Amino acid sequence: MSASRAILSDLLAEAGVAVNGNDPWDIRVQDERLFHDILLRKNLGLGEGYMRGWWNCERVDEFICRVLKTGAENRVRDSWRLIVKALPALVCNLQSLSRARIVAQRHYDLGNDLFQGFLDPHLQYSCAYYKGMNGCPEDQTDEEVSRDLERAQEAKMRLICDKLELEPGDRVLDIGCGWGGLAKFMAEERGCSVVGVNISKQQIAFGRRFCAGLPVEIRETDYRRLDETFDKIVSVGMFEHVGPKNYPAFMRTVDRCLKPDGLFLLHTIGSNTSGPGLDPWIATYIFPNGCLPSIAEVSKAAEKHFVMEDLHNFGPYYDRTLMSWLRNFRHAWPSLRDKYGDRFKRMWEYYLQSCAGAFRARDIQLWQFVFSPIGRQQPECRWG
Structure with missing residues (x-):
């Protein structure tokens, strides 16, 4: 040996x-x-x-x-090779305006067929909210897994709407709007008008078709370029791509765009500790230039701008979400094989399973923060 x-x-x-x-x-x-x-x-x-x-x-x-x-x-x-690999994250701004599109090109633009193959009909590529729902993917049929995933993603979007206290006529900004599923839900279910911003060309094209006929505008722009006012602001699954050097700029952008009586919800995967980078394999093959924030980093960036009204951790539900995505991916694989190939299959299955294992071990978390502008009346917390 x-x-x-x-x-x-x-x-x-x-x-x-x-x-x-x-x-x-x-x-x-x-x-x-x-x-x-x-x-x-x-x-x-x-x-x-x-x-x-x-x-x-x-x-x-x-x-x-x-x-x-x-x-x-x-x-x-630790290997010196990994230390050298981590140095750019410490020294450089890997998520600058000129570099921000890298993750869009290498991940989100892989193909809408891939993501439609394993996500729910609303194309929610973030943690679902399984509260009150029994069962686990290993014990369910493919149909049951897909049904429960759709219900749990709708529950997540409804929870977000409740936390934001959305009312008919509210103008909402969705930073990193994905394929437009949440924007569509807010417009249809709560009577809001929504502006979504994104830098993934494939997501934008799909989202515009998906939300056609609704008061939803999806723009191709970086969040740092925004300078107009909104009643409410939401960002789901995008903050992981912002990077520590840009957390202050992100919060300044939200501050200048949010009305004094507004609310801001931030939904992000998070790390238990502060520090640069992401798992080196994930950063190399799945989310280039990604970085998971800690609570300390989020609160430090927000403290001059907002009052934290609520912090909700439902990371354990991400385990079930990821295992449901895995089941859906394997079910859809025969239609994807010719385009993506068997090496991609192993890579994607490892990605979904390794992340599920990390959430199960409580090594990483899923947080929803609710922030209000300093001086605003405390919200009612009707979701509690």
Whole structure:
């Protein structure tokens, strides 16, 4: 047995994971180079090894959860290669105006057919709200998974509307509006007019068709260029792409665009600790230049502009959301295979399962913040 294999086997054993074992969360290694690569490049080596077929696992989500819960990954010494890779995030503004479109081009513009294949009919690419809903994807049929995902995403959008105290006639700004699903919901369900801003060409084109005939305008523009007033402002699943160097600019933009009696809801994945970057594999293959904010970073950026009225963590629901997306993706894969290929399938399945495992281990969170302008009367909190 190689020294690299021995070291990693011992660490995995602490997490209850065996190499070539029989439990669903055990890893089956097809290429011994995996062990040295993980020691050298940690999470990046682990994810790339899966993409290459160097290892397999029946339940990647549970494998990741077990490893994260024990902190085994933190006992693998950092590689100088990863340190060098992280330096640009520390020194440069990776989410500047000139670089902001990179994630749109490499992720959100992959193809609307891909996202329609695994998301709900409202195309909500963020955590669903499963409160009061029983069941788990492993025990459900494909139809039940899709039905419950749609209901939970509608519950999430309804919760957002309630937290914003939306009223007919409100003019709402949706920063990072995706395919327009939330804008459409707010217009149809609450009688609002909505301006959505986005920089993904494929999302914009789809969103304009999706919201046709409604008081919804979807613009291709960066949030930093906005300078007009709105009754309410919402941002769902976009703040992860803003970056720490731009958090103050983001909050200044919301401040100048929000009416004095308005409300602002921020829905974002978050990190338990402050720091640069994202999981190196996710940052390389899924969300380039992404960064998960901590509560401290969000509150620091907001403190000169807003009062925090509410902070709601429903991160555990992201586990179920991601596993539902995985089921939908696998169900849709036969229609996607020719365009995307088998390497992409392994990459996307690893992405969904590793994120589900991270939420299950409480390594990352999902937060909804509600902010009001300083001096505004406290909202009624009718959602509580």
